[in-house]
Amino acid sequence: MNLNSTGKQLDVFDGKARVLHTGTEFGCVHPSDSNFANQFERIREISGQDRILAQKLGFNTKVTPISGIDELEQGKVENFFRTPIVSDGVVVSLTGDTLMKIAVMIMNADCGTIEILAPNGEIAVLHGGFDNIDNKDGTSIVGNAIKYFEQKGFRPQQLKFRVGESAQACCYGLNNPAYQSQNEARRDKMVQDYGSDVVRPVRNLPRSENGGIGFDVSLIAARQADLAGIRDIEVEGLCTSCHGLVSSTMGTLDSFGTWYSNLRENPVNTKTRGYGMRNAVVVYSR
Ligand SMILES: [Zn+2]
Structure with a gap:
């Protein structure tokens, strides 16, 4: 196990949760990649997590609470689970008291991952792309997650909000x-x-x-949280597209810094390969 080959690991929400954000040194994490099974095992080992859920993404604003394993689909490899339907947001539990306790992984390249924590240990893990927070149907995944917690009896002032690295x-x-x-x-x-x-x-x-x-998609998401009444808001300002790059390589496609970036990937290569290079953002209980 080589911890140095991951992009970033950090404790969030006063140490209640941990976020692992793999990067280019770790290598691509995509279910269509021939090395996926090996990469998935590395992530399980580094995070110490047994089972990992990766929701199916479609740039929608759906937020699905997960109560148990029977609500999930078996993924391509053992211990890898998917939501049966496309839902860019899920809610799980850090304690296992009210919802399923399971690590959540989003395979991304530029979109931030948003987490919202409630006092009962429930955590929403949301895909934070522009269309997730400003959807054509007029809704936001941030708004929908806050609505979910309000329906459970929490006030926005009791929630904690953070958004991780993304293309700024x-x-x-x-x-x-x-x-x-x-x-x-x-x-x-x-x-x-x-x-x-x-x-x-x-x-x-x-x-x-x-x-x-x-x-500034992260800031827009944070403003949505603020307007809804959340007071505990944290925004990670690192840019996934240019962090770790020198200016002379900025204009060269397929040049990556710390993280794989959809903005920097050559669309021709993506099309030929059939999938885009992805980092993994994994959120789990400490
Ligand atoms: Zn940048």
Whole structure:
């Protein structure tokens, strides 16, 4: 076991939970990758977790509480479980008292992972992409998770919120000229709802081309939590796209720093391979 080959491990929520964020040195974590079984075993060993749940992702805002193993699907390898339906958010328990106690893994490349902890040990683990928090159907995965906890009798002031590393506005934005008017409308809506500081020009290639509009997705998610009444909010500011890169390689596709980044991956290679390079973010009880 080589702990140094992971991207980052840290204790969160006063040491109640731990987050492991693998990176490029650890290698790709994707169920379609031929080395997946081995990578999955390494993650189990490093995290000390027996069973791991990875919800099926589809950039939706669904949040599903998990009560037991019979609600899950067996995944590609032993001890690897999936949600039967696409649900970008799940709620599990750090203690096993009210919901299932199981580690949750999101295989990502730029999207932040959001965790919301309730006083009873229930933790929501959410895919934090732009469409998750600002969906076309008008909902947000953050709002839906808070609603879940409110229905269980908790007030937002009792919840703790954090969002991990993600592509920040230095790199992430929308710059497709074909969608310019939609992108500008989305910018105006974000500024109106969450403040002028959630939007700024993209600084780094490739999205700085064509005047990319940069969105600070982590900050938007945090503002949603704040507007809902959560007071304990933590935002990790590291950028998954440019962290660990030097400026001379910024414009080169398939050049990765600390983390695999969808922004930096050559779409042609992704298409040929059939899947994108992924990090794993694993959230579990300490
Ligand atoms: Zn960046």
